[in-house]
Amino acid sequence: MGILSSAFLSDRSGNFGIMTALLMAPLVGAAGLAIDFSHALSLRSELYAAADAAAVGAVSQKSSAAAAATSMVQDGTVGVGQTEARDIFFGQMSPELAALNVDTSIDVTKTANKLRSQVTFKATVPTSFMRIFGKDSVDISGTATAEYQTASFMDFYILVDNTPSMGVGATPADVTKMVNLTASNKSNASCAFACHESGANKGKDYYALAKKNSVTMRIDVVRQATQALTKTAKADTENQFRMAVYTFGVKAEAAGLTEVVSLTSDLDKVGNKVSEKTLNPQPGDSEYVLDLMTIPQQGYNNDTQTSFDNALTLLNNKITYVGSGTSSADAQKIVFFVSDGVGDSYKATTCTEPVTGQRCQEPIDITFCQKLKDRGIKIAVLYTTYLPLLTNDWYNKWIKPFQATIPTRMSACASPGYYFEVSPTDGISDAMNALFLKVVRAPRLTG
Known part of the structure; x- marks a missing residue:
């Protein structure tokens, strides 16, 4: 009996299977975490591209804001620029991004002969694998700004x-x-x-x-x-x-x-x-x-x-x-x-x-x-x-x-x-x- 007990205790042949079972959950979770974060970062890059396009487009030479700014006597907000930037931003959305209900804040202002735009976005991206750990979503955000010097006098x-x-x-x-x-x-x-x-x-x-x-x-x-x-x-x-x-x-x-x-x-x-x-x-x-x-x-x-x-x-x-x-x-x-x-x-x-x-x-x-x-x-x-x-x-x-x-x-x-x-x-x-x-x-x- 002593000999059998000693042999059983010294036997290691089943440890790999046991360790694999024990590590499977964190390994799958880590892989899932990488996939979810990679997906969120990809969507964030798309939103940045849309924000850049909106910020630049809103203050380009041929934009409505540039035309309006030349006739503004005082500095201030250029409303048509905000509308134009919003249209450009959401016009860049893929179906997946459009379904996210992206929150935006857009400012287009004129100061002296400079026209400045700022497009800020924020969205919540649902997760798949991270739900295992109780994380149902990932928040992404960013800001793009552009400046255009309107033709000076x-x-x-x-x-x-x-x-x-x-x-x-x-x-x-x-x-x-x-x-x-x-x-x-x-x-x-x-x-x-x-x-x-x-x-x-x-x-x-x-x-x-x-x-x-x-x-x-x-x-x-x-x-x-x-x-x-x-x-x-x-x-x-x-x-x-x-x-x-x-x-x-x-x-x-x-x-x-x-x-x-x-x-x-x-x-x-x-x-x-x-x-x-x-x-x-x-x-x-x-x-x-x-x-x-x-x-x-x-x-x-x-x-x-x-x-x-x-x-x-x-x-x-x-x-x-x-x-x-x-x-x-x-x-x-x-x-x-x-x-x-x-x-x-x-x-x-x-x-x-x-x-x-x-x-x-x-x-x-x-x-x-x-x-x-x-x-x-x-x-x-x-x-x-x-x-x-x-x-x-x-x-x-x-x-x-x-x-x-x-x-x-x-x-x-x-x-x-x-x-x-x-x-x-x-x-x-x-x-x-x-x-x-x-x-x-x-x-x-x-x-």
Whole structure:
């Protein structure tokens, strides 16, 4: 008997079955717990996706809330935004989520020129396996927020470089055509620039030659792009934008900042004015109000008609107040600068490149850009790529040595994110519109 008792007590052959039976309940419970929680998390992810879509959609540029916010005089709740967000949120629901009776809290508010949405959700997800342990449901919740900066009130001061270098052909084909047209001129070497002579030597007026032979100049494309920009601005605004247009002068004898259109909210007026033809033009006159600067003769005033320093200084003086964009009286100020980036002026002592006599040819001196930016004025720069003119001795000696730094300086002149380079084969009008829209739109998801 003792031997049998000892054998029975020492026998372990049935322990695995016993242990398995004892552990089965917690193992099944743990697996069930994982399944239930995984299912709850999956539904929570779906709800977050719906909340994100609702938060962003409620304050997007084309939303009802954005339209309503532009006409609100005071800050506060935007009711149509709450309704729109709710519709978007529940429109994302799967049948299972729709059956959960999801509780939501939605706020859409306007503060200054910012539109903010917040979508909070809460739901109770029934469990399956966790009921074994007395847990009938799992609570899930979350919050999504989005913010959209409605188009601020902005004043755009469009500064168009219309100096002789902008008379270059608009495309490589136009440059070649102009060079070929002038190659037979015995009194002057071939030239890619349609220099606009208005003096006694009108017979050498390459501007007239370009017009006669349908050569498109850079200034022509910029003029067309400026007109198109006014249409883009008008389509994107609820009377929040004003525009003014300036050039470097109608003629070289009176070079300096020249107002083409004064600051106005009538964007049609701006578009019409820049594309307006000159009334009763005389031989040597420009064809358009916004056109290439005329010069009395080749080499007039040592060709020093492009003073970025002077133009930016005078424009800075014209902008007397810089606002934050919350109202028309508190408008932000934007200088929209279109140029090929090469200055040419009398600047004997502070020129950033070697001078010839007192003539300074240099990429833009960003010191004068910084003076505007220090006041809170934003600068949007559209750099129309300065074309290498390798057949031109003047270019090879004076411009080619700093050619690579021209876009670098133009980019440094611009406010962060507001620089765009457009080559002759690109669309200047498309580039101007893209840069403009980049300035006026700034949506972002904040949570």
